[in-house]
Amino acid sequence: MNEARLAVRSLAATRGPATLFRELSFELAAGEIAAVRGPNGSGKTTLLRCVAGLTRPDHGEIQRSGALLFSGHLPGIKDDFNAEENLCVALRMRGLQPGEAAIHGALARVGLESRRRVPARRLSAGQRRRITLARLALDDAKLWILDEPLAALDADGEAVLGQLLARHLESGGLALVATHHDLPLARAAREIRLQP
């Protein structure tokens, strides 16, 4: 199984006339996690969207191997679907066919077991965030790109995220996380600092 890898070379992006970042290069080998830090408006989200392939950078090159999982500001959840349906659709989109048991197991792990039939519209922000956590438990993407994953999560939500991240990294996965908080991980993450 070839090693999962992410290579970013002299990346540059602008927002309108202002330049967000220039000549940004870094590499992530298997099992590595990088935390993107910087004040609001310094281009953290733009960097993550460039790496995910959503935004086209003005300059620079990104090499990814394998599939990726992107969790941005927007929840990526349909209000008309309940937690279970949202999870099923998200995984089917990634070409995965998880069984009933796996879905229930993941929802139980993130504490949504009792509310899996409730339309997402009636779930709280924290509970909706947990649907994404359930996706992290089931998705086999090698590269995780998470934008403020700790937002709206309570204490044990953070603990679950920490376990999922740890397991993902041990299995040779990569993670690029934009966050203001400390990551609930035993080992320190590499820092990518963006100036205002």
Next chain:
Amino acid sequence: MEGHGFYLAMSYGMAAVAIVVELVALALGRARAWKQVEEERSLEAQD
């Protein structure tokens, strides 16, 4: 075939009006652009 001068006048007249209107619009656009550049310069001068 008399009286066709009116239609000729209206056609050529409108064409002329259209071009004049566009030239005025171009001039206004230019002025607005330079004004924005001046604003940017004055902003730059402050900080």
Next chain:
Amino acid sequence: MNFFYFSSPSTFFRLAGRLAPAFFILAAVLAAAGLYVGLVQAPTDAVQGEVYRVIFIHVPAAWMSMFIYFVMACYGAMALTFNSRLSAMMARALAPTGAMFTFVALWTGAFWGRPTWGTYWVWDARITSELVLLFLYLGFIALSNAFEEPRRGDRAASLLSIIGIVNLPIIYFSVQWWNTLHQGSSIKLTGSSMHVTMLTAMLLMTFAAWMYAIAASLVRVRSVILERERRARWVRDLGRT
């Protein structure tokens, strides 16, 4: 000097600055010659008398309206494939001039229709397609200004112009089909043999319109470049030109 040398906004800004006046003068000269030949030298038409002289404005305007949309679609395609900001700005600069020519074509068509067919608005295939073309232009202009981020408007409008250029012949064909179905074919312009002076007047006016279109869009693209690059260093060092 690589291919993209002129495509950097600052160099193109200066180039356009020098070229625009030249094209304006050329347009004026050609137009003067065309009008002289068309209005003075060309003989009175046997069938329509004097009013046929409207074609010296109507046909060049109609032709330019279609040609400019085609050029816009080409710039749009370049903007999307090469991600070149300047092409998108050029397309944006051409649109108002194209819309103006379309309006002039419609207006002169109406004022030519009145004496020849008896009504101002004729549901003639060409004029109806011209009206649809005007909506395509307005759609392009509206879409390119519908976003906060100008570059987003550029890309969306560029794609729209490509979709538009592909649909334009289909629209023309369908309107042509629809027109022959309902009303029989209208008077063919080129039916009566064109006197040589008419032809030269027509060509002179067409080239005049072409030069004018280039000049106008060069001036407009300079304004667009200034607005987009107002924070750039090269703009701040510019004296007012």
Next chain:
Amino acid sequence: MSGLAWAFSRDLTLAWRHPGEAMLTLAFFVLVASLFPLGIGADPQLLARVGPGVIWVCALLAAFLGLPSLFASDHADGTLEQMALSADPIAAWVSGKIAAHWLSTGLPLTLLSPLLGLQYGLPADALVTLGAALLLGTPVLSLLGAACAALTLGARGGGMLLALLALPLFVPVLVFGAGAAEATAAGLSASPHLSLLGAGLLVAAVSVPFAVGSAIRIALD
């Protein structure tokens, strides 16, 4: 093709969850179609003559009204970018979405059109042609409309801008669609119109999803 499958079933389930929207499109279609007699008078000859054209324009406007529901809510809640990052090509799942959209807007309009045709006193064979023309035409409206809806994602001016972009592109569909029913009503054969509509549908079905895909990529940029 799996992209087409999950997108189609997803959107169809969503449409079933709140059928009100599809009902609104139908209600609009019937309402506008019944305004015309009030406007132009109830003379049977006149109504029969303008019937096909009026019904087609109303169907076109109703189909147009259904367009925002295609991408707007997915764009707002972030599922559109998740789809763009899915394993399947963008044109595949876009086609699935457009097919589901057509099923919940275009097809009901087509099935309802004979009723309105009766209201306008169209002969039976004209009703059949009207239905056939709408069956072939409404998918093309959904396809072209989807491209314009994707272009206007996140744009100021919403509905009006979408109308300015989409309606000119609808002209050929209207010309051949209305022309088909008129031809039958006038005793001529409608096959040229229908075959052109069918050709238009095939070409659009194969090419427009790619345009919609690049419009979405631009919207998500």
